[in-house]
Every structure is written in structure tokens, then in C-alpha cells.
Amino acid sequence: MIRIEDVTKRFPGGQEALRGLTLSVDRGEMVFITGHSGAGKSTLLRLIALIDRPTSGQVIVDGQNTARVSRRKIPAYRRQLGMVFQDHKLLYDRPVFDNVALPLIISGIGYRDAGRRVRAALDQVGLLNKEKRHPETLSAGEQQRVGIARAIVSRPKLLIADEPTGNLDPDLSLEVMRIFRRFNEVGVTLLIASHDLALIDQLGCRRIPLENGALQVEKDRDEVSDYFEGAGAHSPEDRWR
């Protein structure tokens, strides 16, 4: 679903956010990008969402080379993916319904169809009875779920999320992850940037650790053991004897 090939992103000041990064995410996977603050997680997601372009290398999403998506075609490109942010960027002067309907209205879907889809999306995040509320009257967790409903209302095949639980306490974070997990179970591919390792371990999903804009090379003990077990050896210790 996503192929990142030897991608470098250098900012005008000379700052290199990504350095020769290569990775891929299969269709139907739920994967976490982890790494310290400044590791390049947001930059990677921004390249996938075509908010920004790489300095060199290829970003291929659902078979499309993003380098060939012209400015004019960016809105159509973005409609196939859902985006969730830590700061959910809701419109505070509009009710929940309008916030979730926004992507549909922009893409010109009729009001009746939009209503049906908005309610289906709100139902999936457990907010069906809150469509008339204004975001500021909702809790932080509910506001984030409105952001998720808006991201999935166009039924994207791919959902990318940048620190979606960054502002939430552990219980609410787990609830958001469970919602993501349910999307994943019905075939949505998810790529989520997070540094909440405890939460990720609880979910048991694949992790892609970034460090200074590249894949983290240093293997920790568990990964070394996994490798040897996978290769049929008894343990790293046996192997070294």
C-alpha cells in the first residue's frame, strides 16, 4: 500500500528530516512509526499525504507515484486517504455533523448521501447521538473521535495518523486505538506515528522505529532473540558459544 524508496527530505535551512529512508507497508497492515521527537515521523506522514514533497527518492501510495500527482490533482489524491492529527483541527463554530461532513461536501456529494455517511462514521466512533453538539462541549477523547469520524467518512483505504493520542490519557488512548483496530479488521491500512510504546506493545502491531530520519539499526535484545528463534537456533547465547 505504501512504498518509500530511498527518500531524503532536506529543508531549506539544511535540516535533514529523512535520510535515505526505505520502507513499505502492506495492504491491510496496521503499523506504528515510532522514534524520538524530531526523528522524522511527521515529515514522513506529510510526504504520504502530499502536504510536502521529498527532496529525492520515491513515495508510492496505492500504486501511484506521488511525484506524478500534480498540484491540481492533490485534492482528489487526498480524498483516498484519511488523516488524523494530534490537534484534530475541528471547526469550533460548527456542530459535529458539519465537521464530519466537510470532506464529503468538498467533494460534492449530495446532502442526503452525506447525511447517511456522516451518521455511519459517527456510529463507528460511538458518537451517533452527538451530531448536533458543538466540539467545545465534548471531552478531549470525544473531540478526537470526531476527528477520526471526519477522516473515515470518505471510506479511505488508507488512514494515516500523527500522534493521535498525544493529548489523551491512557484509557482514552486505548479507546482510540481500539477504534483504529476495528477499521483495520474491515481492511483499512493504518500507519500511525506514536511514541507511546506501552500502548503499541499492548496492541502487538508491527513497529517501524525511526532515528534521525532513518530506520533505527541498533537491535534491542528482544529483537535479537526473535531473530534467532525465527532462524531455528536455540538462543543468542548458544549461538555465540
Ligand SMILES: Nc1ncnc2c1ncn2[C@@H]1O[C@H](COP(=O)(O)OP(=O)(O)O)[C@@H](O)[C@H]1O
Ligand atoms: N518545515 C521545516 N523546516 C525545517 N526543519 C523542519 C521542518 N519540519 C521539520 N523539520 C525538522 O525535521 C526533523 C524531523 O521533524 P519531524 O518530522 O517533525 O519529527 P517527529 O514528527 O518525529 O518529531 C526535526 O529536526 C525538525 O526540526
Ligand SMILES: [Mg+2]
Ligand atoms: Mg511529529
